[in-house]
Amino acid sequence: MMVSTRTRYTLLYFACVLSVITYIDRVCIASSAPAIRGELRLDAVQMAWIFSAFTFAYAVFEIPTGWMADVFGPRRTLMRIVLWWSAFTAASGLAWNFTSLVIARFLFGAGEAGAYPSISRSFSRWFPVTERGAAHGAVFMCSRLGAAATPPLVIVIIAAAGWRVSFWIFGSLGVAWSVLWWRWFRDDPAAHPSVGPDELALIASGTPPAPRANVHWRDLLDVNLLYICLMYFCIAYGLYFYLTWLPTYFKEARGFSTQQSAWLASAVLFTGAVASLTGGWLTDALTSRYGLKVGRSIAVVALPLSAGLIVSAMRSASPLLAAVLMAFAFFWAELCLSPSWAMCHDIGGEAAGTVTGAMNTLGNLGGSLSPLVFGYSVQLWGSWSTPMVIMAFIYLAGALLTLLVDPRRRMVFRASHETPPQPAAP
Numbered sequence: 001m002m003v004s005t006r007t008r009y010t011l012l013y014f015a016c017v018l019s020v021i022t023y024i025d026r027v028c029i030a031s032s033a034p035a036i037r038g039e040l041r042l043d044a045v046q047m048a049w050i051f052s053a054f055t056f057a058y059a060v061f062e063i064p065t066g067w068m069a070d071v072f073g074p075r076r077t078l079m080r081i082v083l084w085w086s087a088f089t090a091a092s093g094l095a096w097n098f099t100s101l102v103i104a105r106f107l108f109g110a111g112e113a114g115a116y117p118s119i120s121r122s123f124s125r126w127f128p129v130t131e132r133g134a135a136h137g138a139v140f141m142c143s144r145l146g147a148a149a150t151p152p153l154v155i156v157i158i159a160a161a162g163w164r165v166s167f168w169i170f171g172s173l174g175v176a177w178s179v180l181w182w183r184w185f186r187d188d189p190a191a192h193p194s195v196g197p198d199e200l201a202l203i204a205s206g207t208p209p210a211p212r213a214n215v216h217w218r219d220l221l222d223v224n225l226l227y228i229c230l231m232y233f234c235i236a237y238g239l240y241f242y243l244t245w246l247p248t249y250f251k252e253a254r255g256f257s258t259q260q261s262a263w264l265a266s267a268v269l270f271t272g273a274v275a276s277l278t279g280g281w282l283t284d285a286l287t288s289r290y291g292l293k294v295g296r297s298i299a300v301v302a303l304p305l306s307a308g309l310i311v312s313a314m315r316s317a318s319p320l321l322a323a324v325l326m327a328f329a330f331f332w333a334e335l336c337l338s339p340s341w342a343m344c345h346d347i348g349g350e351a352a353g354t355v356t357g358a359m360n361t362l363g364n365l366g367g368s369l370s371p372l373v374f375g376y377s378v379q380l381w382g383s384w385s386t387p388m389v390i391m392a393f394i395y396l397a398g399a400l401l402t403l404l405v406d407p408r409r410r411m412v413f414r415a416s417h418e419t420p421p422q423p424a425a426p
Contacts, residue, residue, distance in 0.1 A: 005196040008126045008189065008203065012135055014181055015119045018082070019139045020146035021173045022115055023243075025089045026054070027147045027269075028170050029105070030244050031154035031262055032163040034251070036101070039163070046098050048375020051244040053102045055368035057109030059361045063220075065114020066121070066357020073187035074122040077114060082178040084111030090171030093164035116341075117356040124345055126189050128205050130284060132345050133295075137280015137338040144273035144334065151247060151262035151269075220358050222411050224347055227404045229362035231299065232340050234398025236363035238306070238333050238391050240370040242268060246326075253384040254319040268327045275334035283339040292407040296343050299336040303399040306332040307392035314388045333395065336402075346407040355411070366394075 029036070029051070037047055069077045088108035095101035119139060127135050157166040186192045190200055241249075246268060250261035279298060287295025309329035316322040341356060348355030374387045 005194060005199040007192060007194040007196075007199060010194075011122060011126050011185065012138060014177075014185065015122070015135075015139050016142040018078070018115065018119065018174075018177055018181075019143040020149075021082075021170075021177060022085075022112060023143040023146035024150050024153075024170050024173065025085065025108070026112070027150040027243055028089075028154050028166050029054075029092065031151040031247055031265070032158065032166060033244075033248060034258060035158055035163040040095070040097060040101070042098055044375045044379040048371045048379075050098070050101050050105055051240075051371035051375070052368040053105040054109035054112075055240060055364045055371075057106045058113045059364035059368060061110045061113035062117065062361040062364060063354065063357040066117035066354045066360070069114060069118040069121040069357075070351055070354050074118045075182065075185050075187050078118045079178050079182050081111060081113075081115050081118065082174040082181070085115075086171045086174035086178075087111070088171075089174075090168050093167030093171075114357060117354075117360060120341055120344065120356045122185070122187075124349075125187065126203060128203050129345070130288065133284035133287065133338050133342040134280045136341045137277045137283075140276030140280070140334070140337045140341075141273045144269050144276055147243065148266045148269035148273060151266045155259060155262045220354070222347075224406055224409055225355065225358060225411065227401050228340065228343055228347075229359050231398050231401040231405065232359045232363040233366035234303070234394045234401065235299070235333065235336050235340065235366075237366035237370045237394050238310075240367035241374060241387075241391060242272070242330055243367075244371045245374045249384060250319075250323065252378075254322060256319065264323050268323070268330050271327045271331040272334040275331040276337055279335040280338035280342075282335070283342055287342075292346055296339045296346065296405070296407045297402055298339050299402040300399050302332045302335045303395040303402075306330070307395040310388055310392045310395070314385050336398075343405060343407045347409060347411050349410060351411070 033047055036042065036050075042050070065077060065081065085108050088104055088111055092101065092104045092108065095104055116139075120136070123132055123135050154163075154166050157163075157169065189195045189203060242265075247258075247261045247265040250256045250264050251258060256264060283295050283298060285295075286298075289295075306329045309325050309332065313322040313325035313329060316325060340359065344356040344359055370387075370391070373390060374384075377383045377387045
């Protein structure tokens with residue numbers, strides 16, 4: 001069937017640009033950490049709490065803002081989210097001590113919470129089921145490109161104008177995006193003047209009809225969703241080491257200079273961009289050929305491989321080889337992102353915003369714990385090895401949890417309680 005319009009790809013462009021901005025704003029503090037610690041006289045534990053303040057707030061507000069995307073639509077929800085977090089990204093550059101920076105990062109996290117559930121919610125209305133994994137893969141690829149570009153950019157800005165200016169520059173990016181988003185996007189693709197009937201038919205293909213979900217909190221007490229959330233906790237636990245402590249690890253544990261650490265961190269994060277796109281394509285291809293259970297279970301293989309590479313990097317006597325092994329470890333872990341988010345569509349249907357919010361809540365609790373474990377280990381015991389081994393074991397637990405997930409089983413919400421739940425497409 002010929003498709004007369006491809007307007008849904010413009011939505012993907014918007015989502016990808018926003019994903020770049022989210023990770024620029026999120027990662028800039030990791031590259032600024034040595035300068036911030038020097039000026040504000042912060043130790044490793046204080047810096048760990050600053051890193052974790054963002055993820056604690058992000059976790060707390062994930063489900064409420066995912067619910068907002070389901071109820072009020074991604075258009076309004078993302079407009080509020082982007083303006084809020086942009087303001088507090090800029091406010092981070094005004095911090096004068098430990099407390100003020102913790103507050104700014106906490107409020108930044110509260111604002112950014114719900115960004116990815118809202119994007120995911122828009123995909124559930126604008127993309128057919130066979131394209132959602134690849135769409136998520138493109139978005140996560142761009143997030144890692146943003147993360148990879150940030151360390152060298154921050155080093156250049158700090159050298160020219162100081163660490164505070166980097167927050168002010170990056171905080172301004174979301175404002176322009178939000179204006180363009182409000183003017184272009186519509187929650188229902190049928191209401192968009194550029195979406196043709198053939199494209200609407202394609203979007204609806206392969207998607208079981210579902211009423212608008214009326215989600216109650218008790219509906220989230222689903223064993224399948226619990227397994228997904230715990231699995232994502234394990235994935236995000238490792239991710240936030242790379243997003244927070246990696247430049248410091250290269251500098252303090254491996255002896256690289258500040259500039260070398262920034263470029264190495266950028267290279268490692270770039271492998272995540274490749275893996276995110278690959279994981280999105282791979283989960284869709286495997287799903288089309290073998291069904292949802294196999295297609296969404298990439299983590300069963302990828303996470304143990306990542307764990308093994310982490311231990312190998314830790315034991316390596318060569319700093320450069322350790323950096324290469326960390327890059328490959330990050331690649332395998334990042335293959336698991338797109339399948340995880342696609343699972344939430346598989347089981348959540350019209351409540352994709354709330355379900356992805358629940359998953360991301362548990363994930364960011366893992367993300368908030370990870371910087372603290374590393375910070376306390378370095379401060380109290382002078383050890384980078386212990387938290388690395390812990391991270392490897394957590395990845396192994398994530399692989400086991402993935403085996404328990406059945407993405408073919410739909411959740412039951414209040415709107416559909418009168419009829420038996422319909423199975424997802426095989």
